[in-house]
């Protein structure tokens with residue numbers, strides 16, 4: 001595994017739409033491994049492939065230590081409720097802002113074996129699903145946050 005460089009705000013790659021993964025190649029598996037290592041090293045709870053300069057629909061999330069969630073071609077298939085919490089991003093260091101997100105989110109994705117699965121998260125995990133999936137469409141939390149603060 002290798003730690004990758006995290007792309008920071010101002011780089012165009014963060015504003016691009018990522019392409020779906022057609023075939024899960026060894027390269028995609030390595031990307032997943034490297035993204036998990038990079039996220040953990042940066043003390044983050046989520047990372048999307050564009051944040052390491054790769055425009056593919058691949059996300060890793062770990063809101064509970066040791067419970068890594070790998071998502072390939074993820075889509076939100078259901079959501080409900082509402083939460084307003086502070087949010088930040090590894091690509092926008094030192095900033096946080098309040099966003100409104102659904103309280104419960106269900107995502108459908110492929111796992112690393114190419115199998116479709118559904119996963120539902122609430123609270124922080126629901127927020128992470130929304131935040132990381134937004135990255136795949138070139139959207140950042142600062143687009144919708146209010147009261148953006150510099151920490």
Ligand code: NI
Pocket residue numbers: 088089090091131132135
């Ligand atoms: Ni982010």
